[in-house]
Amino acid sequence: xxxxxxxxxxxETALPAPSQAGLILVSEEHAPxxxxxxxxxxxxxxxxxxxxxFATIYAGLAPRLRMFLLRLSKSRPTADDLLQETFLxxxxxxxxxxxxxxxxxxxxxxxxxxxxDHVRARAVRKESLVDRDDAMPGVDVAGGVDxxxxxxxxxxxxxDLVSAILDRLPVNQREAFVLLRYxxxxxxxxxxxxxxxxSAVKLRAFHAYEALRKxxxxxxxxxxxxxxxxRKEQRR
Amino acid sequence: MSARxxxxxxxxxxxxxxxxxxxxxxxxPDPVSSFSGSGTPPPPTPxxxxxxxxxxxxxxxRWLAIAGSAGxxxxxxxxxxxxxxxxxxxxxxxxxxxxVQVLLPAAAGAxxxxxxxxxxxxxxGSRTRILTSAFxxxxxxxxxxxxxxxxxxxxxxxxxxxxxLTCFALVLVLGGVPLVALGVALRHAFAAxxxxxxxxxxxxxxxxxxxxxxxxxxxxxxxxxxVGHALPAVFLAFAGGAILHRVTRV
Numbered sequence: 001x002x003x004x005x006x007x008x009x010x011x012e013t014a015l016p017a018p019s020q021a022g023l024i025l026v027s028e029e030h031a032p033x034x035x036x037x038x039x040x041x042x043x044x045x046x047x048x049x050x051x052x053x054f055a056t057i058y059a060g061l062a063p064r065l066r067m068f069l070l071r072l073s074k075s076r077p078t079a080d081d082l083l084q085e086t087f088l089x090x091x092x093x094x095x096x097x098x099x100x101x102x103x104x105x106x107x108x109x110x111x112x113x114x115x116x117d118h119v120r121a122r123a124v125r126k127e128s129l130v131d132r133d134d135a136m137p138g139v140d141v142a143g144g145v146d147x148x149x150x151x152x153x154x155x156x157x158x159x160d161l162v163s164a165i166l167d168r169l170p171v172n173q174r175e176a177f178v179l180l181r182y183x184x185x186x187x188x189x190x191x192x193x194x195x196x197x198x199s200a201v202k203l204r205a206f207h208a209y210e211a212l213r214k215x216x217x218x219x220x221x222x223x224x225x226x227x228x229x230x231r232k233e234q235r236r
Numbered sequence: 237m238s239a240r241x242x243x244x245x246x247x248x249x250x251x252x253x254x255x256x257x258x259x260x261x262x263x264x265p266d267p268v269s270s271f272s273g274s275g276t277p278p279p280p281t282p283x284x285x286x287x288x289x290x291x292x293x294x295x296x297x298r299w300l301a302i303a304g305s306a307g308x309x310x311x312x313x314x315x316x317x318x319x320x321x322x323x324x325x326x327x328x329x330x331x332x333x334x335x336v337q338v339l340l341p342a343a344a345g346a347x348x349x350x351x352x353x354x355x356x357x358x359x360x361g362s363r364t365r366i367l368t369s370a371f372x373x374x375x376x377x378x379x380x381x382x383x384x385x386x387x388x389x390x391x392x393x394x395x396x397x398x399x400x401l402t403c404f405a406l407v408l409v410l411g412g413v414p415l416v417a418l419g420v421a422l423r424h425a426f427a428a429x430x431x432x433x434x435x436x437x438x439x440x441x442x443x444x445x446x447x448x449x450x451x452x453x454x455x456x457x458x459x460x461x462x463v464g465h466a467l468p469a470v471f472l473a474f475a476g477g478a479i480l481h482r483v484t485r486v
Contacts, residue, residue: 084277181264192358
């Protein structure tokens, strides 16, 4: 009954090439394959005990994981702490990294686990999820000499609004939305990372989208009403 | 806006969801895009992060846990004595009882262990649907087959309840050892879906214990096997899984 193949114990299952069919969106700043093979290879060597591969892994994964944790936690110091914890856990669990697997989804799953623990710990201590003192400011819109001041203000307001709505969403909706919209994950990858079915992940992202869309539409209408002088006159 | 957005609140219906194009998520701006890559903290050094297993260590641990668990179950079965009703009576009935009470739980246990420990297509384990289906099938097929294929549905001889309770406790004790061994071998092994994968691992230990007990307990009562052998395996899956996932998750 325990005649299991050796591959089971070292996860040396031949992994198929990741499907690109489910790829939805890729954030502009993340090239989909930039250095991926190098990081995957380094992770494989690291799992075999080659500590020198760690620098390559950190350089390849840390910026993306930090952004992911920043989007979830909304605080730079917290994101940095969670990033350190993520790499600590990756180190601890390196032996379970499957041969031929992709390092990025695996590291996202660990980062997500670290964030969930952070949320739970905060809930136990009854603390807010965002430290107001170090809360992330709104988006830094590049404001050159010719930049339109009003456009910058609107972009900043919109970013703040998105950030606030994301903050109020349940964690499971927020993480599904962040993975699909900002991290460029496919639905299949996101479902594995979140430990949910693909339809559940789509539904969570859809709920998050609906909430954000409604808030943005409302804001847009409000702004339109403010800037319409005829309406202002009518109100008077 | 409420923090929880249910279907009713958002006015979502099945058609709306089915028609939803995920590329529309791109309509929502990114509030933190300007921070990319800036000020990433320096990397920790592996030497300061403590000891970590390598794949070779992990492989040895898993083999040891599996071999130790199998050895424990075989040793206990031999010590308790192999059931005496196998060579007696109608050979087809004896064969059916062997299949239902020994081979079926053994096969189901091995299957759920393979599913739980599999790396899956992306190295993050099997899909959630596969994990839950494997558990549902393993948890139902054994008791149902036991009720149908053990001989009689309920044997109302005196002492039957005590015998059932004894077997229930024996499965828990027998399955506890493989559960602990697998817990040690699978420490920090599941980066994703750890709760379901742990339930399957614990269920596998319980089913293996039920198979070992089935090789000793010479009952022909279907209810005895379903309640005394199969039910504790399911109980162990949930109770053991709830504890195990704290150890197996990364």
